[in-house]
Amino acid sequence: MKIEKKDVLKALETISVPGEGQNMVESGAIKNVLVFGDEVVVDVTINNHSLQAKKKTEVSILQAIHKEVYEKAQIKVNLKVEAAATPDKKPEIKGKPIPGIDNIIAVASGKGGVGKSTVTANLAVTLSKMGFKVGLLDADIYGPSATIMFDIINEKPLSVNVDGKSKMKPVESYGVKILSIGFFTQPDQAVVWRGPMAAKALNQMIFDAAWGNLDFLIVDLPPGTGDIHLSIMQSLPLTGAVVVSTPQTVALADARKGVAMFQQESINVPVLGIVENMAYFSPPELPENRYHIFGKDGARNLSEDLNIPFLGELPLIQSIREAGDIGRPAAMQEGTDIENAFIEITKKVVQETVRRNDALPPTKAIEITTMAGCSAVNKK
Template structure:
C-alpha cells in the first residue's frame, strides 16, 4: 500500500481536540514535519502548553485514526512527537516590559575602558540596592565573562509562559548575558553585520531578564549597524559615552555623541565619563599624574553641553580586578570604588531628570 501525506491528514481530521471540539488538522495542531518512510509515519503534534491534560488521549486517538482509516500495517505507534507551542517574540515596543531604564554605554573608539566602566557601574548600582542587568553587546570582543569570572557559565533555556527563554547568569547581584557564553573564548567571532545583529536581538528578546531598575548595554566601540539595531529594538532611556582625556579619543567621543543625538538614532546622552583621568600610585594616594592629558572630557562636556558624570582614575587595582573577575566597585571604600559609586549616583540623578522631562504633564481644568 502506497502512503502519502494527504492520506494521513485525512485520517487525522477524524480526531478532535477535547478542549475546542475542532479536528486537530483544522486547529493547526499537526506540525508540517510529517515524514513517510515505507510504512513508517512520523510527525509532531503541537499543544498550547507543555502540561496540556489532553496530550495522551489525543496522541492515542491520532494513532487509532491512522490505523483505522489508513491501514493496520502503518507503523505509527511511538512515532508521534509532542511539542509545546512556541509563542512569537513580542514586538519591539513591548520588549522588556518589566525593565524601567535601559542605558547604552558607548565609546567612540576601543581601548578607553568602556567595558570596565560598564561592569563597575552595574556592580555599583547593584550595591545601591537596584535590580540590574548587564548585556555584553560587544559581539566581536566580549569581555564581561572575564570581568565577572563567569567564563565557564553556559546559560540554559527555560519554558516561561509558552516561550523557551535564555536564563541569564547572575553574579554580584547583576544579571549577565554575553555572546562570550556561547562561543569558544579562544576563537575570533567571524560574523557579518546581519548575523551579529540577529544574535544581539536574541540575547535581548529571547532572554528572561525579569524585573530590572537598570538594564545596561555594553556596546561595541565606534558607530555601527549594531547601534542602529539596538535603537530599533529597544526604547533606550539614554546613552553614556566613555572617553579618555587625550585628544584622539575625544575626537571619536564627539562622533559618538553626535551619533546618538542625530536624527537616525535620536537617543538622549545622559553624560560623559572620563576614564583614565589621572594616574595615582598606591604608595602616593594623594598624587595625580595626568599621563593622558588633563580634563579633556570635562572640556568636551562643556563644549557639547552634556553632563560630566564622573572621572575615573587609573590605579593598578582596576586592571587586577578585571583580570580576576572581581570589579573594583565591590570595594566601596577604595578610591576607585568611591569613584564608581559617585558615577552610579550621577547616572541615577540624570535618569531621574530625564524621566521627569518625559512624564506627561497633568492638565488643570479651570472652573
C-alpha cells in the same frame, strides 16, 4: 593706529563656537562690534553657562583681536548667556518596550580600549549594591569581556520555561544578571558579524531571555560608531547612553563622534553624560601627586563643549585592571576610593536617568523602589 571694524570681524571669524562647526561671526554669536579709536567693544552671546566657557570665549576674543588686528587694542567684551533653543523633537524611545525592564542604558565609546567594559561592569555592580535590580547585556561583539570581568567564563545560560515558552536564563554574578555574546562564541574564535546579525542575536538575548523585573539593563556596546551600532540601537528601546572616554585627543575625537551618533535624527537617544576614564595616575607612595598621563580634563571639557552632563572621572589604578582580570569588579572593594568613585558616577547616572525620564510618558519612567535608590538620587 586706526582700527577697522571689518578687520575685527575677520579676526573674530578665526574663533570657533564650542560644540559647533561654525565660527563666532557665522553662528550669530557676535551681536555687535563698536570701534572708538584704539578701543573695541564686542557684544557676544553664548549658550553655555559654564564659567569655563565664558572665560574661554572672552580670552579667545582678546587674543584674536590682539593677534590679528592690533596688539595694544583696548578691548571690552560684553558677554551674555542665553539658553539654547530646545529642539522641538523630544528624545523618544525606539523599539518596542520590554515588559519588566524599566531602563536600558547603553555604554559606548568611540575608541576601543578606553575602559567602556570596565565602567559598564562597575556601574552594574554599584547599581546592584544600591538596591536596584540590574541586568548586564554584553553586546561587544568584537571583544565580549563580561564573562571574564564577572568570573563566569565557564558558565552558560540555562533554558527555563516561562509561560510555556523556553527562555534563556541570564547567569547571575555579584547580584547582576548577565547575558553576553561571549557565551555563544569560542574565546579564540574571530567573529565576523554584520549589523543585522548582531542585532538579531541581541534581540534574542533581550526578548527571549528571562530577565524578570529590572530597574536597569546596562548594555556594553562595541566600540566605534559604525553600521552595526545603528542596527543594534534602532532595534533596542534605549533610555539613554553613557559615553566613556580617556582625556586623550584621539579618544575625545572618537567620543565626540559617539555623542553625535546618538544625537542623529534616526537614532535620537539622549546622552546621559560622559565619563572620563584614566583621568590621572597617583603613585601609591606619592598619593598627593597626580600625573595626567593621557592629558588633563579632556572629557570634562568635551562635555562642557557639547553641553552634556559630566558624570565623573576615574583614575588609572592598577587594582581596577587587576579586578577586571580576576573577575571581581573593583567597585566591590568596600571602603576604598575606587568604590567611592564608582558610587559618585553611578549616582549621577541615576540622577540623569530620572531627569531624562521626566520628559517622557510615565510608563517609561524609572520607579525608584528602594531606600538606597532614593538616597542615590537625592544626595548630591
